[in-house]
Amino acid sequence: MKAFNVGLIGMGTVGAGVARILLEKKSPLLEKLDCVPVLKGIADSNPEVKSKLNLPSEILFTTDGQQLLNNPDIQVIVELIGGVHPAKEIITAALEKGKDVVTANKMLLALHGSELFRKARQHGKSISFEASVGGGIPIIAALRDGFIANRIESICGIVNGTTNYILTKMTKEQVTYSDALAEAQKLGYAEKDPTMDVEGIDSSHKLAILARIGFGTDFDYARIYHEGIRSVDLSDIWYAHELGYTLKLLAIAKKDNDTIELRVHPALLPHDHPLSSVQGVFNAICITGSAVGEAMLYGKGAGQMPTASAVVADLVDVALGRAGITFSAMKTFSRGSERFAIADVLQFKTCYYLRFSVVDKPGVLAKISGILGKYEISIASVIQHKAKENGNVPLVMMTHRAEEGNLQKALAEIQQLDTIKDDTKFLRVEEE
Amino acid sequence: MKAFNVGLIGMGTVGAGVARILLEKKSPLLEKLDCVPVLKGIADSNPEVKSKLNLPSEILFTTDGQQLLNNPDIQVIVELIGGVHPAKEIITAALEKGKDVVTANKMLLALHGSELFRKARQHGKSISFEASVGGGIPIIAALRDGFIANRIESICGIVNGTTNYILTKMTKEQVTYSDALAEAQKLGYAEKDPTMDVEGIDSSHKLAILARIGFGTDFDYARIYHEGIRSVDLSDIWYAHELGYTLKLLAIAKKDNDTIELRVHPALLPHDHPLSSVQGVFNAICITGSAVGEAMLYGKGAGQMPTASAVVADLVDVALGRAGITFSAMKTFSRGSERFAIADVLQFKTCYYLRFSVVDKPGVLAKISGILGKYEISIASVIQHKAKENGNVPLVMMTHRAEEGNLQKALAEIQQLDTIKDDTKFLRVEEE
Known part of the structure; x- marks a missing residue:
């Protein structure tokens, strides 16, 4: 393996977690691999981040991402800014400059993933995005590689920890939606403006990514039906419970002949369904495949270290050259066409x-x-x-x-x- | 990708599943990849297998595995004979002849894995074995690649479907061990001689594989403590249930400082533990990692198509060149030394x-x-x-x-x- 240098743009919670793993003296990576990705530079618009991080002097810190993009010693850019702009421009620039990209940006990939994937192919580079769905759960790799021998029939997941925390609290403690949300906000599980989570938008971003890989088709993100949990009544949770069902916010992609249903909404699951027992901020995704049947992956869907775990796994994948091989071999990325009709509500x-x-x-x-x-x-x-x-x-x-x-x-x-x-x-x- | 030809030795249930996927005209592999592994030859000691399989004429069938081992057009050997002999000799010969190996043989890897891995390294070839643990569940890839940024703290799994079926039946229907076993045998979930399953031997083979990867250490398979389910009393299942616990046969590897506990035995789990709700022939493995925290993978741990799904995923990994990269980059295979003490019971x-x-x-x-x-x-x-x-x-x-x-x-x-x-x-x- 060649020397492999990493430039990290966007130093929030997850970025700090990634830096922590890469800078650890007795890193698990060093135990397992002969040669590991090296953190070369960090960019964040907030200059105070530098002193907070207590960075070793050999690591370049800059408030200007361009410095990392223009640095020929950096082979891969980790984009952890989130949102569409300037993340999209940064990723595009990185690819144009011959760098591979690792990102956790589900919104950007949901809205512009196919365009960015095409750009990556055009430059012979890869985009890795394990951290964009399910935090530390290796769901992207499983869906893409582990289940490659399968025709995917359905994907059904709890992919938003905030709403699962709220619904778990409503179910277990019989508190109203507003009280559960307030508690989630107090604990830092929900943002001050919780719209993205509670309206199911975050879940639909993640569903867009999973469904494109699973079904090997492109589609307009806006075709995903989404409905949040704001109008969930405690009484319905309880009537459903009595009937043997648990209420969850699900992200569902199901193929029926040549049509796919893409939908995010509160749904009832039988108590013995594997997703019913997923509690609090945990995530889990059920996959049904033609050969494997039903499978599920479960874990922490967010948080600093789980998400950093996935980002670093991607970095190793890029460093070893596997990410590039996968990205160029898979027809299912950036196909650029809708192979299947998308069902209307x-x-x-x-x-x-x-x-x-x-x-x-x-x-x-x-x-x-x-x-x-x-x-x-x-x-x-x-x-x-x-x-x-x-x-x-x-x-x-x-x-x-x-x-x-x-x-x-x-x-x-x-x-x-x-x-x-x-x-x-x-x-x-x-x-x- | 170069032409990539597969020789399959041992044509039982799983072998037939692998052949089915590789020979399918509209294979999911063709949908997803530009170039796919091609089934070139099949060897089975039973000549009647040929007519049963209805093989296309271009596929070589032989009762002599040597013909495939000596065939220079074959790049990878899939060993699906099971057991130690002659599987070990076949894998060794394949590696010596410069072929990569894919196997589902947990017993062989538990007993002689490190020796075979060293042999593979020596010849610059790889051994892939996703199907050896958890059937279609991509647990090997997750533990090795997905969680690479983690120091693994514990592995705890239900890795034998036969015993989980028996225990589920005892728990749900209050039948005795003997009655549940008889039912499992009737349904083909248990063998006529169920020793390997019910004594926990199969589970300990799988634990050996998981623990070596997870903890990056070698150890003698015989150091694993194992205890089966033959002496499980229905009354204990019920007293435990009353106290809030479910009885499962678990395979556990836990690290505490520089000592690892390696043990397979019936154990009680709190009802809300994610493994408690794993029913019937399903398998599930919980991994605790330093960054990711608790994660679980769940699915069908055995059966024709789930296992074939994992074998074919390995074949793609070998064909794309990823398996070779992974195998040579990972220090954790074939280290040849015990880095940690193994706890005594x-x-x-x-x-x-x-x-x-x-x-x-x-x-x-x-x-x-x-x-x-x-x-x-x-x-x-x-x-x-x-x-x-x-x-x-x-x-x-x-x-x-x-x-x-x-x-x-x-x-x-x-x-x-x-x-x-x-x-x-x-x-x-x-x-x-």
Whole structure:
């Protein structure tokens, strides 16, 4: 292995973790490898970062990323700024200057991944991004290499620790969404503006990356349906629990013939589903492959050292030359075309949990089930609760698999009944 | 990528799965890669295999493996015979003839892995063995590459599907060990002679492979302590369940300073431990690393297509040249020395579940706890059951962490009490 020098741009929490591993005197890398990536330079717009880090003098520190990009001694740029700009320009410049790239930037890859991958190919360089999904979980490598002999049938994951923390807290301690969010913010698990997490946007960025690799297709990120957890009611968590289901925010990509469903939303899982027991800030991704069947990878989806663990694994991959081989051999990156149709929300097919708020009169159930039947939605189970809310009674139903377009039509019609009070709540159910 | 031809020796269930993937016209490999491994020849001692397989005419079939070993057009040998002989001789010959090797042979690698790895290095070739542990789960790649930035602290896994099926059935359906085994045999999950599985030998083979990679050390396979599930009592499964624990056969490698514990035995796990919910023939391995924290990989640990999925992933790795790079870069293979001491069973430190069969008299508990205290074993909880067995009462205790040598001494002393009837049962407990 040749000398292999690393330039790190963006010195936040994860960057400091990467530096810590690379600078450790008795690094696990040195134990395992004959030759290891060497941290050559760090760039951060905040000049105070330097003194905070207590860097050895041989490491170049600059507030100007260009200095690292222009340094011919640096073979790989680690981009840890996040967001689209200037990360995109930095990665582009690095590739143009003949440097490989390692990044944890899920938003950038979701929005502009294919363009950047094409740019990398054009320059004979690679982009590695294990840290962009699932923190320290080696899900990208598994999906790309470990399961290469498989036709991927579905990807279903909990890929956002913040929302999983909130939902776990709501479920276990019966606190409301707002209280759970406040606690997550207090503990540093949620940002002051939690929109990216709680609206499912972060999860959909990660889903874009996983689905492109898994299905070997390109698609516009905006085609991913996403719905967050802001309107999740504690009562639905509990009714679902009683029926044997756990509520999770899932990122799902499923292939059915030549169509893929790409969706992020709160969903109910049977208690014995492997994702049901994923607690707190942990992440887990289930993959179903034609040969391997069902598999799952589980671990810390965020945090300084787990994410740094993935970044450094990528650096070793680049340093050994494996990343370049993989990147050029895989047709599935930067194919630049949609091989499969993307399903519209009205085409989604799942089971549903429905909670109607009804006036407690005879014949209500008959009317509702009649309308559902008309739209080919069959009922799997019904629970009528005694607990009254504003004088109305919650009527909870689980349906068999149905098309969402039909469900929407049925719900609109049911909403017209004079025995129906308030809006009907529905949640999608993943049975497998 | 150059033309890359595969010779497959040993055409059992897994071999047929590998052939199926490689021969598929619309193979997922062709979708994903520009150039794929080509099945060139098959060797099996049973000549009838040929007609059963319905092989295309361009594929050489022979009952003599030497024909493939001597064929200069074949670049990689897949060894799927299993067992030590003649697998070892075949792999050695393949390496000597300049061919890379892919194998699923856990017994051979457990017993002679280091010797074979040195042989491979000597000839500048590689041995890939993802399929040897956890079937389709990419655990070898994760431990070796994905977690390379980590100092591995512990490996704890369910790596034998047969015993996990039996224990799951005993737990869920309250059937005895013999009945569960008979059912497993009927379903083809257990062999007619189930010794390798139920005595924990298969699990210890797999643990040898995982621990050598994880801790980057060599050790004699015979140093692994192993204990099977033959003497697991249904009653202990149920007392433990009541206390919040699930019984599993675990393969554990744990590092504490410069000593490693290597042990396979039935153990109790808290219900909320990620391994507790691994059901039936599924496998799962938990890894704790210095950076990544706790991670888990889960999937089908055996079976035709899951195992074939891992073999083919290895073939791609060899074909692309990555396997060779990895094999030569990793110091952790074939180091040839024990970097760490291996703990003796009396040095093991765990919590314990104890079930005494006592005469229901005042003062019994005081005597037992007195003796335990003398040996520095402190009690975490006690349940005395009313259910009498032969007029005696089961007294169940959970202890805090203690050294097994102390426990053995304490139990020997307790056994002398005249209020103690029958042997005392003990089970190790993994709290983390």
